[in-house]
Amino acid sequence: MEWEVVIGLETHTQLKTNTKIFSGASVKYGAEPNTQACEVSLALPGVLPVLNRQAVECAIKFGLAINAHIAPRSVFARKNYFYPDLPKGYQISQFELPVVGKGAVTIQVPAVGKNAAYEKVVNITRAHLEEDAGKSVHGAVEGMSGIDLNRAGTPLLEIVTEPDMRSAAEAVAYAKKLHELVQWIDICDGNMQEGSFRCDVNVSVRPKGSEKLGTRREIKNLNSFKFMTQAIEYETRWQIETLEDGGTIHQATVLFNPDTGETRAMRSKEEANDYRYFPDPDLLPLVISEADKARVLVNMPELPEAMKARFEVQYGLSTYDANALTTSRDLANYFVETTNFGVDAKQAANWVMGSVAAKLNAEDKAIVDSPISAQQLAQLLKRISDNTISNNAAKQVFEAMWNSEGEVDAIIAAKGLKQESDSGAIEVIIDEVLAANAAMVEEFKAGKEKAFNALVGQAMKASKGKANPTQVNDILKKKLSA
Amino acid sequence: MALSIEDIKKVAHLARIEVSDSDAAATLTKLTGILGLIEQMQAVDTTGIVPMSHSQDLSQRLRDDAVTKTNLRDEFQKNAPALGNGSAEQAVAGGLYLVPKVIE
Incomplete structure (x- = not known):
């Protein structure tokens, strides 16, 4: 039988704020344990939550960026469960009335093997504001667990998709697109190592052609795209094999083990999914007016889709090139800056996506850390177009510049790379x-x-x-x- | 809706409240009474009425995103309980609050 995998994602993005969602404690990463755990983070008796304006504006900004419905009135709810890193015994979240409603994200799924690249729309079900929990630290004291509540109360936007994805490649393409978007609109620093962007992936399989969804298992807390691919591929194989062997899939939460490349179900005791949500009486409904939205819109940068379309028209780039250059705002800026020094756009695009991208990749650097500035790259490209050096020689100059050996003309002279045009x-x-x-x-x-x-x-x-x-x-x- | 003793035990466990067998029977009677009241209320026609999420007809005020809290860890940790097992020492170490081991 031919099987189809159905995937939906829930992504926790940490919002770019100075303080927690419900208190004025700092959210700066890496502080000494509990030095940023105020009385609200500790849930001392009598404290009350006061909502952070910046967190709300980040949520509105995201909603506007994905063309979503922004709820004029949304409600905070208590999600009740017991765990040592949650001192209140409940997490403040949103349940029935989230701040962001239905929207959509367009993804580019890259070519895999003989399958060509394609575009696809992934529908967003909702996005809601909530607080993060603290951290458990194991092994500090024998027989005990240590609790650090610095992270408790950090503002999160949980972004939930429809079960629209049909392969690991689509799921990762969506996760990458979302990762780019939240950084593009500057609501999240995107740092996956520090946990600023974490994905839960719901996976189920069904016979191809069937309309009915299979029973899903949720892979928790994936914080790298590589692990996401591995986890989904393993989970899909496991579910298909289980069904083909006559077994049944039970709804479960699973963890991915990067060392073995396998997923395993958490014990049922660990997932008492009976959260008894109810509206938090400590918080009033969140009201968002048209004026609030307009104020946020003023600070909205040109979005990647719009910039992509503009690049195609303004610079005569192919859709492929325009896509590649708008994967991040920094990369797009670097490209624009290079062309602003008066070099051919297509040539600049080729170098930015070719030599520059390859170097950055190899050294795991971001474009802002490139040792070659846009101006220096432009200077190099000018020396190719005025026939001072050949393309091959330019590659050598580029290498030397990358290693900070000096400016373009000095390197050309020092290495004797000037080409013979007589x-x-x-x-x-x-x-x-x-x-x-x-x-x-x-x-x-x-x-x-x-x-x-x-x-x-x-x-x-x-x-x-x-x-x-x-x-x-x-x-x-x-x-x-x- | 009919409640059972098992429901009482389950809800009590979720709320981490210890309910003895004898108390459970009395709690069952009381909770069944409350559910009866809710059933009566559900008979009211609420078509077209926006569900209320707060008793006050106000909206949430927002706070500026500025750090106002200072580090009071040492003060707060004076409230930490004793380690137990005969030790009067407080359940804190290296700035962490200590709890019985949580296994992933």
């Missing part, structure tokens, strides 16, 4: 090559096209790589056809 000098070289390679010339005249390239190679070699390849081509063609 046609007289090139003609001399070519005449020598033709004389020394009579056999190749005969082959070419007998119709062997490859011989031409070999002759170009010889001429380049004779010029120690410095001859302008375009001129070599032209002159050689002329001489051979004479």
Whole structure:
């Protein structure tokens, strides 16, 4: 039987605020344990939550960015459960009336094997505000667990999708797109190591063509795209094998073990899914007016989709290039800055997505940490277009610049990379090559096209790589056809 | 809706309240009474009425995103309970609050 996997995501994004969602305690990462755990974080008797305006504005901004309905009135609810890192015995969240309603995100699913790349719309069910829990630290004291409540009360926006994704590739494409978007609109720092962006993935399988959803299992707390792919692929295989062996899938929460690459169900005791939600009497309904939305909209940057469309028109880039250059605001800015120094947009796009991206990838750096500034890159590209250096030589200059060996012109001079564009000098070289390679010339005249390239190679070699390849081509063609 | 003793035990467990067998029977009677009242209320026609989530007809006030809390850890940790098992020492170490081991 052919199976289809159905995937939905719930993503916890930590909102970019100075303070907690319900108190004025700092949320700065990495502080000494419990130094940012105020009386509200500790749930001391008599304390009351007071909602952070910035957290609300982040939620509105997200809603506007995905064209979602923003609830004019939303309600905070208590989600009740006991765990040592949750001193109140409940998490303040939103249940029946979330702040952000239905919206949509367009994703680009990359080509995998023989399947071509494609675009797809993933529908967002809702997004709601809630507080994070504290952290349990194990092993500090024998037989005990340590509790650090610095993180307790950190503002989160939980973003929930419809079960719209049909492969690990689609799920990861969505997660990456969302990750880019929340950073683009500056509501989340996107730091996955520090837990600012964590995904829960719901996976179920069903016979292909069936309309009915299978029983889902939820993979908790994935904080890397690589693990997400591995976890979904393992979970999908496991569910299909279980069903094919005549077993049944039980709804469960599972954890992914990166060491084994496997998922395993948490014990049922660990997931008493009986949260007894009810409206929190400590908080009044959150009312958002048209004026509130308008105020947030003023600070909304041009969104990636709009920028992509503009790049295609303004710079004549392909959809593929425009997509690649708008994966982050910093990358887009770098590209625009490079072209602003008066270089060809297509050439700039190729270098930004080619050499620059490859280097950044290899060294796991962000574009803002590139040792080559947009201005320096532009200078290098100008030296290619004014024929001072060949494309190959430019690659060497680029390497040297990346290693901070100096400015473009100084490197060209120091390495002797200036190309020979004097046609007289090139003609001399070519005449020598033709004389020394009579056999190749005969082959070419007998119709062997490859011989031409070999002759170009010889001429380049004779010029120690410095001859302008375009001129070599032209002159050689002329001489051979004479 | 008919409640059972098992429901009482389950709700008590979820709320971490210890209810003895004898108390459970009395609690069952009382809770069944309360559910009866709710059933009566559900007979009222509420078509077109916006559900109320708070008894006051006001909206939430918002706070500016500025740090107002200072580090009072040492003060707060004076409230930590004793370690137990005969030790009078407080259940804190290296700034952490200590609790019985939680196993993932």
